Amino acid sequence: MSIRQISSFAAGEWIAPGAGARAIASAITGEVIASAGNSALDVQSMLDHARDVGGPALRAMTFHDRARMLKALGQHLNANKQALYDISFDTGATQSDHMIDIDGGIGTMFVFASKGRREMPDDHVFLDGELEQLGRTGTFMGQHICTPLHGVAVHINAFNFPVWGMLEKLAPTLLAGVPAIVKPATNSCYVTELAVKLMLESSILPEGALQFVSGGLGDMLDRLGMQDVVSFTGSADTALLLRSNKTILENSVRFVAEQDSLNASILGPDAEPGTPEFDLFIKEVSREMTAKAGQKCTAIRRIIAPQAQVDAVIEALSERLAKTVIGDPRLEGTRMGALVSNGQKQDVLAKAALIGSEAERVFGDPENFEVVGADAGKGAFLPPMLFHCANPDTAQRVHDTEAFGPVSTVMGYRDLDHAVEIAKRGQGSLVASVITHDPAVARQVAIGAGAYHGRIYINDRVSMKESTGHGSPLPHLVHGGPGRAGGGEEMGGVRGVKHYMQRTAIQGSPDMLSAIGNRWVPGATEIEAPAHPFTRKFGELRIGETLHTAAREVTMADIEHFAEFTGDTFYAHMDDGAAKRNPFFPGRVAHGYLLLSFAAGLFVEPNEGPVLANTGLDSLRFMKPVSAGDSIRVRLTVKHKTPRNDEYGEVRWHVTLTNQDSEKVAEYELLTMNAF
Template sequence: MSLLKINSFAAGQWVAPDANARGIDNAVTGAPFGLAGNDALDVQAMLDHARQIGSPALRALTFHDRARMLKALASHLGNHKQALYDLSFATGATQADHLIDVDGGIGTMFVFASKGRREMPDGHVYLDGPVEQLSRSGSFLGQHIATPLQGVAVHINAFNFPVWGMLEKLAPTLLAGVPAIVKPATATCYVTEHAVRIMLDSGILPTGALQLVSGGLGDMLDHLTCQDVVSFTGSAQTAFKLRSAPHILRNSIRFVAEQDSLNASILGPDALPGTPEFDLFVKEVEREITTKAGQKCTAIRRILAPQAQVDAVIAALSARLAKTVIGDPQAQGTRMGALVSNSQKRDVLEKARIIATEAERVFGDPENFDVQGADIENGAFLPPMLFHCADPDAARRVHDTEAFGPVSTIMGYRDLDHAITLVNRGEGSLVASVITHDPEVAREVAMGAGAFHGRLYFNNRDSMSEATGHGSPLPHMVHGGPGRAGGGEELGGVRGVMHYMQRTAIQGSPDILTAITRKWVPGATEIPAPAHPFTRTFHALGIGETIQTGPREITLADIEQFAQFTGDTFYAHMDEEAAKRNPFFPGRVAHGYLLLSFAAGLFVEPNEGPVLANTGLDALRFMKPVQAGDSIKVRLTVKNKTPRNEAYGEVRWHVTLSNQDDELVAEYELLTMNAYAS
């Protein structure tokens, strides 16, 4: 059988492996499978290609353009995922594992596409936080903005998730407007290579947006600049070597790391045998030990249970693990496949021997276990292994040795403070979970352990039917952790996009900020509306377009009628003497919502037109009370516009209410959906 030749894609060309290529074995059979690597790759040409062609092309697109591009890529990958499944079996992964890797990666792309459309502007500048007033009158303002870095992102990924590991980094990078050079782990790079081919063949990506290194990077990192980013997933040792390179440090090159993690799960003191929480805990731990044969950066490595429940947990967990069918990942009924390679198998066994110096193995014998339908001698198979550490306070290695495979250690705790102390001894992890039905237990753990963990996952009988699991990083939430976990953050929605953008503080007049951000800032020039803005389509409306209404007097009869009609008879509206005793009011005042209703009556165009719906209001503030005899008038300004679909977009209006003395009475932002065509 001829070996699979895994190519790189460099500067617009596919490059085959050379004579120095590294061999890759089939994890299930141990047989030679493929070749990857080319020492002659022109890394400077790849970087130039990304910076000079890919970067300008991506930055020319708006955030919404890039979001639509991500959605199209995700859909295209979804149409070709069977080919990725078929290849992935050679990594030792089962079909259930493929769903996490392939479908999970595609789903992550869809989420970033959605967030890009919903949470980012249809423009080139992202606003990070509100406008800051830096002067008394408001003529000098500040605003934090973010714009794409003008370099390239180098993604160095681990072997365990060849598709998800790539896409969870690639989605926020492309959404930011930065091209990527992807370097997957060699052991599983053939799956990544095929995913890259699918994306490139689609024609969806601009030229230069995506390149691939199958094999070693050579000296690429020595050619990076302050506009580039390195995003790394792998061992702490490799991360330290790369991030401490003089060139990286000297040029302050961004380095995002997700590395070793001794994740833990705590069985709450209330979760006794027979409760739904106890059964849930055992199920979650068993799943994390066996999924991907334990080769997950979020897998549970340390199991913490009340000392009185340790034996019950060992018995229940051993019973579940005993039902795990190990074998050919393509065979029906197989629950756990092989590790990614025999080299990885040897590493896991070595780490298990280290753990065994402080803990007793209570389940799983690597010298005596069954494998169904596969070659146990040549395949990289191991059984699930459970250890028990009787003295976790005296132990050290169980808290700092990660066997990256189906290995976990259970230990008892005396009380919740002791559990928190033990879970924190991992010195930084990606995730810790707590299975409890007691909210106070959850709060105590969050307060005591939050600083040591990137994510805290709580689950119980109330959330178990919908919870995603201890080991499932979600694109909406940050994925990373302090200390030994790398100190980085990935995913997290727009937070993940910000890793590939520069935050800049801009300062200037309202007109300057409006011009830069394409969002009208109060105090900036107002454009008199050529017609009532509610009669103008989404695209016809201009930022800053304004109307000012005539006044309307507020009468005592208005206030009383509104109170009786709505049932809001709060004393400040109905009792003159009581209202005067209130430090906020001079006497009876109009309802705030009466003012909003009258404001709408002043500026609304009643006839059918482009305005389809009022979808809400934001940032409402009442600044000055309005009494009977006062009058109000309204200024309505187009602040921002965001397309929503093919038929209509959202218009954000800045609304101010002033009284007869031109004093500001109320201020808010009105949201409407406006049609593109009349």
């Protein structure tokens, strides 16, 4: 068998393993299949290449450019994922495990690509939050903005997800406009290397945007500065060692960690045997114990059930686990493969022994189990092991020891408050789940345990068909947790992108803020439209371009006709005495939606033109009532423009209605789709 040489990609060149290289064994056979690592890597040239070449190239692109880049990368990986499947079996993973890792990672890239186009501007500045008026008249304003850091993101990933673990960090990093140096765990780095090669060979990425280290980082962390980021996934001990680095501390280098986590799942008191929730609970726990051979940071380690249901849970779970076929992951019938290495197997056995000092093993004998199609003595195989802790209040090891494999412990609770207290004893985790059909139970757990968990997953008969599972982090939501889980928040849509950007408070006049954010701010200079703005194409419209309409008087006949026509006969519009008794109205007033209708009649250009559709309005506020005899006029201003495809883009208009005394009576933002 030829030994694969897993190279590093540094400063634009592939560098073969050299001094300090490590042998990598197959999880299935125990035979050496690859070699990785080179202690002679010039890490400073890698950092310089990222900062001086990759960073400027990425920052020259807009968020939408980078989002399109992510989509193209995802499509390229998707077209070539069979090669990633084929090479991943030696990690011990089954085909269904590959789909979690490879398809999950590609899907994460697609989500960030979509969010980048929909939730971020086609610009270089991201506006964070609303405007703040800092002066009485509105000539001095404040706004938070986010811009890309001018450094490099160093990604240190765990062995269990060689593709997803890389892509879930890489997607928000590249979308932010920051280059990355990826360092996977050596045991499975050959899978990551292939994924990196596929992306680089696609020529989609600008030079310097992505580099790859197989093996150790050397003294790279000693060379980081205040513009750099370290994003780490792994053990709490390693995280502590890395984040304690003197340079990282001195330079306040951002450190995002996702580490050890003793995740819990709570069976609700209502979920008795025979209910859909009980069956769902057993299915979820079994899946989390056996998927990736239990090597998931989100796997269920503590099974918390009503004391009266503990025996039923053990019986049902043991019966289901007994059906799990363990063996060569390349075989179609295999349901659980091997751990990533024999070293990892020994670590799990040692941790299981610690748990066993406080809990009884009720299922799974590591000395006596069947392996199909492989030699259990040579490969890194273990059976699912289920423990029962009869005294979770006095136990310690079951709450602080993570056996990173197919190991979990059942424990009973007296009441729901007790269940929450048991869950909290994990001292912070990535996820806790509660399987219940009782909303009151879900609320009590969320309030009681929320501060200790990054995610709370609730499932029942209603959501079970669509739910993604206890152990599936989604790119839309944050992935991380407090305390021993690392205190980080990866992914989370645009929240994850902000880890690689600097938030800056900008203060100045409306014109200054409009120029910086490329978004018109009320009070900024208005540009007189050369023609009605609804006759101008998307590309012709300028930010700040404004239309001032003529006035229209609102009559009592208008109010009464609108009430009769719509059926809206609310007393403030129809009963003068009742309206006057209301502290907000001087008497009968016009309907707010009547004013919006009149506003549209004042500013709309009725003929066919580049405005294709009105897609909604945001931030509607009614500020002052309008009585019969008052008149209104409209100011319509181009606030912001966002391309959507090659045919049309979204125009956000700032609309202000004023009365005959120039007082604001209503304000909102109108959204239209305009042709290019």
